[in-house]
């Protein structure tokens with residue numbers, strides 16, 4: 276969209292039959308489900324991008340700010356409704372811990388400082404070790420507290436474990452555990468409280484569909500169901516993209532496909548000096564997710580738009596996913612019941628229910644074809660923890676996606692849905708660079724490059740890379 280608007284001759288080659296990738300959609304029997312993202316946070320980045328092409332995001336993609344933002348259910352130990360606005364949120368926290376409620380403003384101002392310092396770092400390329408010496412980076416280190424984990428940092432503000440959990444489950448957006456996720460990521464919950472949790476009407480996939488429409492309007496050629504099978508090179512420089520149907524020359528080639536999967540498949544090993552197969556395979560990858568998309572007869576009026584249920588033994592649950600690499604026995608899960616806010620998602624008198632269970636990625640070797648049916652039963656039973664009775668007789672549409680499905684249907688390496696993890700050793704300079712360092716002419720966007728995974732962040736990567744291209748091609 277950005278490049279087409281600047282007059283570039285853009286061809287987009289997409290393997291699937293629809294646009295959006297992880298932010299695509301499933302449309303069946305009158306139900307529509309987002310495949311992946313359901314929380315749209317920090318719309319600022321996309322608003323700025325839309326403004327750059329002369330459009331207004333909120334007009335192009337109507338959306339609602341959700342309040343309560345979400346309900347967090349602590350298995351066997353009550354719940355907390357995250358509320359829009361510091362006062363309402365503090366009142367809700369006070370139900371669990373009056374002392375923690377008093378600390379909320381301090382948490383907010385600490386994170387406001389963090390984001391102010393870190394945003395310039397996240398919105399610029401980080402392609403040299405010298406970038407660590409930029410004054411804004413050095414200044415940020417004190418606020419960043421790199422030696423602390425997310426949960427450790429929250430202990431400065433919140434003593435009640437449930438409150439800390441309500442401010443740290445967001446590390447799952449990165450596929451990481453709050454106990455080893457860098458403390459920088461307290462900003463995730465902060466962004467929700469500061470800027471809201473948004474629901475685009477029709478789902479997050481509408482963002483992608485609108486961007487595809489606008490790109491087409493600006494002259495881009497979007498070719499669906501046309502997977503790229505390889506790149507061609509002139510010397511060391513990538514010069515063309517090849518599919519089964521054609522060969523496309525390009526002055527710049529942008530790789531948005533999952534980095535670990537596509538770099539290994541599309542760029543010959545001898546062309547990659549830094550990101551060899553061995554190096555890619557030795558990276559830490561995020562967890563995966565077991566998904567259920569359920570079309571339900573009737574509505575579920577008491578179930579919030581977003582509900583997160585945290586297992587009572589969260590430490591074991593995290594350990595199963597991250598260290599033991601076994602199927603979580605009593606998993607945490609997330610449920611979206613978006614039809615209570617957005618009637619466009621299900622036929623009248625029906626609900627579109629989305630269930631996400633964090634599980635180990637395929638490195639674990641779990642035999643999904645054999646365990647999936649049993650896991651479905653376990654997950655359906657656990658829905659009672661958030662007040663959903665037995666749904667089995669009411670299911671009129673069902674699709675299950677296991678970590679194998681993320682590989683087969685979405686070409687995601689190891690089914691690691693949130694990409695390479697976001698340890699500090701795999702961020703900034705240490706993540707594959709936006710101007711891909713191994714192959715001149717190739718630029719990366721998406722969760723596998725700087726700044727990382729998650730919607731506002733991948734949009735930032737697209738903005739960084741298109742600026743680099745504009746500079747390199749002297750547009």
Ligand SMILES: Cc1cc2nc3c(=O)[nH]c(=O)nc-3n(C[C@H](O)[C@H](O)[C@H](O)COP(=O)(O)OP(=O)(O)OC[C@H]3O[C@@H](n4cnc5c(N)ncnc54)[C@H](O)[C@@H]3O)c2cc1C
Nearest residue numbers: 290296297311312313314502503532692721722728729730
């Ligand atoms: C279950 C789930 C829930 C999530 N929830 C949230 C959330 O609530 N909020 C949030 O901000 N983020 C969320 N995320 C993260 C967010 O979805 C990702 O960070 C983001 O969508 C990744 O975008 P991407 O462009 O890197 O990859 P993708 O969306 O995977 O895009 C890559 C595209 O490349 C295509 N492709 C791959 N190989 C080829 C090839 N050889 N030729 C042509 N095309 C190819 C793919 O089909 C795909 O369309 C969630 C992710 C998942 C999986």
